[in-house]
Every structure is written in C-alpha cells, then in structure tokens.
Amino acid sequence: MTQEFKIDPRNENILISVNGELLPRAKAVVSVFDSGFILGDGVWEGLRLHDGGIAFLREHIERLYEGAKAIFMDIGLTPDELVARLFACLDANRMTDGVHIRLMVTRGVKATPYQDPRATISPATIVIIPEWKSPKPEVVAKGLKLHTVNVRRGAPDVQDQKLNSHSKLNCITACVQAMNAGADEALMLDPLGFVATCNSTHFFIVRRGEVWTSSGQYCIPGITRSAVIRACRENGIAVFEKQFSLYDVYGADEAFVTGTFAGLVPVREIDGRIVAHPLAPKGDWTGIGPMTERLTGLYKALAKREAKRAL
Structure with missing residues (x-):
C-alpha cells in the first residue's frame, strides 16, 4: 500500500489536539453528534514535518481555508491562530522530524443527526493528530x-x-x-x-x-x-x-x-x-x-x- 508505514511505539503516548485541548490518544474523542462523524461534513489536510517545519505550510493552509469557504464553513480561527495551535501540539509532543500530521476540521456538533447546517450548535471541531510515521523502504x-x-x-x-x-x-x-x-x-x-x-x-x-x-x-x-x-x-x-x-x-x-x-x-x-x-x-x-x-x-x-x- 502507498500509505504503509513502520510501526512506532512512541505513537501510543502522543497528545492529540481536540479543539485546542491536548489529550492522550485514548481520551481524544469527538461527539457522536459531530458533523464529521454523522455526515463526513468537513475538510482536512495531511502535513509533513521536516526539521522542525511543515513542508509547503502556506499551500496546505490555503487549501484548507479555500475548501472551508467552498462549503460555507467557518473554521473559527484565523490561519495564523490555526498554525499556532498546530505547532503547540507538535511542540508538546517534542516532535521535530519524521512526523505526519492529520489536521481535520468539521462543521461542528449537531443538535440531532440531520444534514442541514442550521442544526449545528457548536463552533467547528478542529482535531490535530501528529504521529511519528515514515513509509516502509x-x-x-x-x-x-x-x-x-x-x-x-x-x-x-x-x-x-x-x-x-x-x-x-x-x-x-x-x-x-x-x-x-x-x-x-x-x-x-x-x-x-x-x-x-x-x-x-x-x-x-x-x-x-x-x-x-x-x-x-x-x-x-x-x-x-x-x-x-x-x-x-x-x-x-x-x-x-x-x-x-x-x-x-x-x-x-x-x-x-x-x-x-x-x-x-x-x-x-x-x-x-x-x-x-x-x-x-x-x-x-x-x-x-x-x-x-x-x-x-x-x-x-x-x-x-x-x-x-x-x-
């Protein structure tokens, strides 16, 4: 598989950012009423950490916000604020290289399982999952x-x-x-x-x-x-x-x-x-x-x- 990777035991103890709160892997959860879980309503990015920085950071963030705009979704943070949250998560995990990051934004929590965006009762859900992950040679x-x-x-x-x-x-x-x-x-x-x-x-x-x-x-x-x-x-x-x-x-x-x-x-x-x-x-x-x-x-x-x- 293209995404096949080497298992890294460090990933068992990573901190995941859920709406700005850093949580251990086992406790990092979202609501069953979340738009992403119910409907797949959201946008996301896969990012790669190189020597302390994210490759093509501007292009990734621009694509994320462009996608959010296309579906009338308010991310709720400025791009700079989102990048700051991203690196706060990486720094808390002491990550500098060899890391793949999944940045996910959904429309938020619903009052009931229904597709109408007007049923959303929370700000956007923002989840950041960083993992030490390298492709198998x-x-x-x-x-x-x-x-x-x-x-x-x-x-x-x-x-x-x-x-x-x-x-x-x-x-x-x-x-x-x-x-x-x-x-x-x-x-x-x-x-x-x-x-x-x-x-x-x-x-x-x-x-x-x-x-x-x-x-x-x-x-x-x-x-x-x-x-x-x-x-x-x-x-x-x-x-x-x-x-x-x-x-x-x-x-x-x-x-x-x-x-x-x-x-x-x-x-x-x-x-x-x-x-x-x-x-x-x-x-x-x-x-x-x-x-x-x-x-x-x-x-x-x-x-x-x-x-x-x-x-």
Missing part, C-alpha cells in the same frame, strides 16, 4: 501495483473532486476494488475515460523524457503534485498537465505516484503490465527509473527548503 524498493477500477472521479456538478472533504466514499470504494484485485492502489478515470488520479495519491507517467500528469480537473489540487511539477520546471524537465488514456499509460517508460506521506513512490505494474519502455526486454520490473529517482531527490530538497513554522 521496501514499498519504494518493490514499487506499487495499480489496478484501473470502474469507480470514476465524478464531474464537478455532482461533487467537485477538487474539494478535500471528509466524504471519501468513492475513493474508499475504488480502494476496495483495487485491493480485491490484488493491487496496492486504484487508478481512477475521469467521466470521459481519461486518467484522473489514484484513490489516495496523484499519478504521473514518464514518456520519452517527458513527465505527464492529468489535467487536474478531476482530483484535489495536490500539494506534492504541484511541488513535483514545480521541480520539473525549475530544472528544465518537460512536464505536461494533460488528458491521456490508458494506452499512453501502458506504453510509459516509468510511472510513479505522489502524496504528502511518502513523497514519490514508483509503480512497477499497471493492470498486469510491467512498467517499462515498449522496446525494453520483457521480464521483471527493473526498479526505480532514472527520472523518478531524479525527481525524488529534487522533491526532497524542495520540501526541506520549503519547511516553515509560520505562514
């Missing part, structure tokens, strides 16, 4: 196996896929379908049948020295995705956001996925086809490709450079 070493599922990324007039909401059921359904097919992650298509994204990561291919990713119209505006595109442009690597089909995917030289948790992870197999240049000798996957390896280094350097403690 063997996942990167062996590469991922993807399976194209029939669960599509929907059109924006149904539910805009750019919204990083708590309502992730279509992605979960896609993930289950891929899992049942023996794959690590689902490759999802857009309404027209072009490649959109994976169920929990963004998808890239490398073709004849060019880096391709989807148009971005049917996926969340990925922070790591944007950073990889930026790294390409800053280093003279041809990169394109465009429509492309599974035909292009099957003929790619390399493929990889991106996400805040693991950065770049290579893909070894897609729908039973080994990822390799069409003229390469048939056989097993030969390992991480040169472009993926180069971009991994460029992304890590960029993330470290962009790690900050304030907006």
Whole structure:
C-alpha cells in the first residue's frame, strides 16, 4: 500500500489536539453528534514535518481555508491562530522530524443527526493528530501495483473532486476494488475515460523524457503534485498537465505516484503490465527509473527548503 508505514511505539503516548485541548490518544474523542462523524461534513489536510517545519505550510493552509469557504464553513480561527495551535501540539509532543500530521476540521456538533447546517450548535471541531510515521523502504524498493477500477472521479456538478472533504466514499470504494484485485492502489478515470488520479495519491507517467500528469480537473489540487511539477520546471524537465488514456499509460517508460506521506513512490505494474519502455526486454520490473529517482531527490530538497513554522 502507498500509505504503509513502520510501526512506532512512541505513537501510543502522543497528545492529540481536540479543539485546542491536548489529550492522550485514548481520551481524544469527538461527539457522536459531530458533523464529521454523522455526515463526513468537513475538510482536512495531511502535513509533513521536516526539521522542525511543515513542508509547503502556506499551500496546505490555503487549501484548507479555500475548501472551508467552498462549503460555507467557518473554521473559527484565523490561519495564523490555526498554525499556532498546530505547532503547540507538535511542540508538546517534542516532535521535530519524521512526523505526519492529520489536521481535520468539521462543521461542528449537531443538535440531532440531520444534514442541514442550521442544526449545528457548536463552533467547528478542529482535531490535530501528529504521529511519528515514515513509509516502509521496501514499498519504494518493490514499487506499487495499480489496478484501473470502474469507480470514476465524478464531474464537478455532482461533487467537485477538487474539494478535500471528509466524504471519501468513492475513493474508499475504488480502494476496495483495487485491493480485491490484488493491487496496492486504484487508478481512477475521469467521466470521459481519461486518467484522473489514484484513490489516495496523484499519478504521473514518464514518456520519452517527458513527465505527464492529468489535467487536474478531476482530483484535489495536490500539494506534492504541484511541488513535483514545480521541480520539473525549475530544472528544465518537460512536464505536461494533460488528458491521456490508458494506452499512453501502458506504453510509459516509468510511472510513479505522489502524496504528502511518502513523497514519490514508483509503480512497477499497471493492470498486469510491467512498467517499462515498449522496446525494453520483457521480464521483471527493473526498479526505480532514472527520472523518478531524479525527481525524488529534487522533491526532497524542495520540501526541506520549503519547511516553515509560520505562514
């Protein structure tokens, strides 16, 4: 799995921030009447701690507030206040590196289980869960196996896929379908049948020295995705956001996925086809490709450079 991680016993004793109160893991709870629990009504961010700072902090916070605005939800804190609360939680846990953070905001507690926002009787619920969490090296070493599922990324007039909401059921359904097919992650298509994204990561291919990713119209505006595109442009690597089909995917030289948790992870197999240049000798996957390896280094350097403690 893309999100597979090494178990760290320190996570048993972490402090979790629930509406500004720091609570032990076992006591960090929200109401059964919370909008997030009842309806999946909220937005969230996954963040990564590097050398005491959060990589691409401004971009993450901007996406969170943009999503809240889109669904008419008042977070109740200014961005600076939210960042201060975030680092208060990290500092209380004495965390400086190798940490993944889940920042979640829901509309708040309901008077009764009902979808109308006017039934909300509390300010927004804000939960911050920081964990010492690093991807397993063997996942990167062996590469991922993807399976194209029939669960599509929907059109924006149904539910805009750019919204990083708590309502992730279509992605979960896609993930289950891929899992049942023996794959690590689902490759999802857009309404027209072009490649959109994976169920929990963004998808890239490398073709004849060019880096391709989807148009971005049917996926969340990925922070790591944007950073990889930026790294390409800053280093003279041809990169394109465009429509492309599974035909292009099957003929790619390399493929990889991106996400805040693991950065770049290579893909070894897609729908039973080994990822390799069409003229390469048939056989097993030969390992991480040169472009993926180069971009991994460029992304890590960029993330470290962009790690900050304030907006």
